[in-house]
Amino acid sequence: SQQGEEDPQALSIQEGENATMNCSYKTSINNLQWYRQNSGRGLVHLILIRSNEREKHSGRLRVTLDTSKKSSSLLITASRAADTASYFCATADTTSGTYKYIFGTGTRLKVLA
Amino acid sequence: DTEVTQTPKHLVMGMTNKKSLKCEQHMGHRAMYWYKQKAKKPPELMFVYSYEKLSINESVPSRFSPECPNSSLLNLHLHALQPEDSALYLCASSQDAGWYGYTFGSGTRLTVV
Numbered sequence: 001s002q003q004g005e006e007d008p009q010a011l012s013i014q015e016g017e018n019a020t021m022n023c024s025y026k027t028s029i030n031n032l033q034w035y036r037q038n039s040g041r042g043l044v045h046l047i048l049i050r051s052n053e054r055e056k057h058s059g060r061l062r063v064t065l066d067t068s069k070k071s072s073s074l075l076i077t078a079s080r081a082a083d084t085a086s087y088f089c090a091t092a093d094t095t096s097g098t099y100k101y102i103f104g105t106g107t108r109l110k111v112l113a
Numbered sequence: 114d115t116e117v118t119q120t121p122k123h124l125v126m127g128m129t130n131k132k133s134l135k136c137e138q139h140m141g142h143r144a145m146y147w148y149k150q151k152a153k154k155p156p157e158l159m160f161v162y163s164y165e166k167l168s169i170n171e172s173v174p175s176r177f178s179p180e181c182p183n184s185s186l187l188n189l190h191l192h193a194l195q196p197e198d199s200a201l202y203l204c205a206s207s208q209d210a211g212w213y214g215y216t217f218g219s220g221t222r223l224t225v226v
Contacts, residue, residue, distance in 0.1 A: 030212045042117075042203055042217035043156065050212075088155055092212055099144075099210045100169055103155035 004089050004104030012110045019076040021107040023089030024069075030092040032065055033101065034074050037086045046074075046087075081113045115140060119204050119218035127226055128194060134221045136187040136204030144210035145187040147179060148203040150220075156203055162187060163210035194225045 004025040013019055023032070031050045035043040049056045049065045049072065056063045062075040076083055086108050090101040117138045126132050136145065144163045148156035161169035162181045176198075178190040187204055201222055205215040 033214055035215075035217075040201065040220075040222070042119075042219040043205075043215070045214040045216065048212075048214050099212065100158055100161060101215070102158070106155050108153075 004091050004102065006087075006089060006104045006107045008107060009105070010108045010110070012112065013079060015079060015081055015111055015113050017079055019079050019083070019109055019111070021074050021087055021109070023072045023074070023091075023104050025072075025089075025091045025104070026070065027091075027093070027095055029067070030094055032072050032092070033090045034061075034063060034072075035088045035090060035103075037088065037106075039085075043088065076109075079109075079111045081111050083109060084111045085109060115216065117204055117206055117216050117218035119202075119221050121221060122219065123222045123224075125224045125226060126191065126194065128196070130194075131190070131192045133191065134189040134202055134204075134223075136189075136218055137185055138206045138216070139185055140206065140216065141184075142206035142208055142216070143184060144207045144213075145181065146205040146207075146215065147187070147189055148205065150201045150203060160189075161210060168210060191223075194223075196225050199223055199225045 004023045006023045033048045034046040037043045060077045065072045086106045088106045089104040120135045147159040150156040159173045160179045165181045180188040201220045203220045204218045207213040207215050
């Protein structure tokens with residue numbers, strides 16, 4: 001399976017601290033995306049990083065991509081209670097000849113006030 | 114309008130019932146998707162529609178029948194479901210069936226009794 005694996009599976013931090021979660025994948029990719037999902041709700045697109053990019057920022061989010069190691073990380077700085085959610089990476093599967101994204105296993109983040 | 118709207122939000126159905134899930138977007142997106150998500154698991158792709166044509170069916174059982182009547186609307190018809198089909202069903206859309214970010218709806222929580 002191409003499904004990405006994320007670690008840690010769960011992370012609990014204090015408000016104001018930084019949160020880092022990692023995603024590893026198995027095949028060549030065109031791009032990698034990160035999504036947030038609040039409990040039982042739909043997913044929200046956070047950021048897309050292309051395979052020729054190494055780092056991307058959006059507000060308090062910083063994403064890195066290392067295609068040689070087939071890994072990506074998402075850093076949330078100065079976390080807030082509202083950041084409590086599950087975070088998924090999604091990789092673009094190019095092997096089938098069609099466009100589809102496969103979601104990783106996810107990291108459940110809890111930010112304590 | 115930057116939303117994907119899914120109805121109903123909750124659905125309880127018996128194993129002999131026929132029901133439909135509805136998904137609507139008015140962003141001019143030409144690709145639409147159905148995902149299934151079990152508790153504490155990542156979303157799993159079911160179907161992809163591109164320009165109103167079914168382009169990917171991830172070996173989904175025939176008791177799930179997708180339909181795309183027009184570029185704004187996506188339905189998922191359900192018939193003779195099993196209790197293990199209980200899950201959150203997510204609809205998403207993207208500009209095109211290429212390497213773009215997805216906009217997700219908030220999902221339909223389906224319970225099969």
